[in-house]
Amino acid sequence: MVSITISTAAKPPPFARGFPLTIDVPNDATIADVKAAIAAKFPKFYSSRQKLSLKGDRTNLVEEKKLSDVFNGKTQGGELQVKDLGPQIQWRTVFMVEYAGPLVIHPLIYHFPRLWYGKDVEHSALQKYVYAFVLLHFIKRELETVFVHRFSNGTMPLVNIFKNSAHYHILSGLFLAYDVYRPAFSQSSSYVVGTFRNDPTFLWICAGIWAFAELSNLHNHLTLRWLRPAGTRTRAVPHGYGFTFLSCPNYFFETVGWVVISVMTGSLASWLFTVVAFVQMALWALKKHRNYKKEFGKSYPRGRKAIVPFIL
Structure with a gap:
């Protein structure tokens, strides 16, 4: 398992207070797995409502992308930011x-x-x-x-x-x-x-x-x-x-x-x-x-x- 820090790119929705947070995901996890982990903590903040990107970068990370590729093989201590896309x-x-x-x-x-x-x-x-x-x-x-x-x-x-x-x-x-x-x-x-x-x-x-x-x-x-x-x-x-x-x-x-x-x-x-x-x-x-x-x-x-x- 690896630990990822999730911060917010903007004010989080009222039903998803508690950022930044740390989640543990498998070594071969994808962006989709990270979204699922966030949704598990905040059920109303479902995956399709989330936009994940690297800290300080607005580029949307596609769900199929592996964390090992996002962080160049180093996932421990990595940080992503999530943005609320609103109701979908x-x-x-x-x-x-x-x-x-x-x-x-x-x-x-x-x-x-x-x-x-x-x-x-x-x-x-x-x-x-x-x-x-x-x-x-x-x-x-x-x-x-x-x-x-x-x-x-x-x-x-x-x-x-x-x-x-x-x-x-x-x-x-x-x-x-x-x-x-x-x-x-x-x-x-x-x-x-x-x-x-x-x-x-x-x-x-x-x-x-x-x-x-x-x-x-x-x-x-x-x-x-x-x-x-x-x-x-x-x-x-x-x-x-x-x-x-x-x-x-x-x-x-x-x-x-x-x-x-x-x-x-x-x-x-x-x-x-x-x-x-x-x-x-x-x-x-x-x-x-x-x-x-x-x-x-x-x-x-x-x-x-x-x-x-x-x-x-």
Whole structure:
């Protein structure tokens, strides 16, 4: 057994008073074992709520890392610091809730226009296509959350469910649905009648591009799933369709799908959601791109960009 001192990086939660403390763990202990030992002393301070790092260092230590590696083989007298991450919630739960918003909001506005606009709306082919695209997209996202995605972290801060849900429920839910299904886009609207927005060929071309983007996005997600064995944080260099040019082609194809809807409709609400979503995905993609290059070094393909081929 070895002894480790645990101090706090910030004020501990009220149910975990008593730091600094000393715990004894096996010689081959990992960071996960240390977290479990802390949770054994303070049951409400569960492992996923803890962030462990070296004293004076903010770098998060992954649970699989052995203490012998953290302290270069010398564990006696070693000191770690723990930070309270606050109440946590499952990533899968957050995704299910945020994607469910548009699946509820769009049908409510599409099928009950009198409640929102004060009159009935004879939906144009354009509105029908958009309605189908949105529902299929978020049904796909829900199914991927359940059957495809494997998360490197099991939980995230509870507050994220409100932030993430607001993004989807308001921007791609309420704003987009209210704008696109209103009378200005209806079957008799001058904005639609006699324009390309009512041209079956144009709508079918858009449907084809949208379907291509959605299926490509799904293919990328499946590729990432196959790289990570269940229950692990294993990371490997993704290859194949889309990954030849990009670190995050899934974000690129998702953007293409929303650009199609925005071009079809010309809706300001659609463009707002598309731009906001792209900016957020670009930030994630750039971070992942940097992490890939840092982790895999020269073995990572040099010609790849983060999210937009040859550009970004």
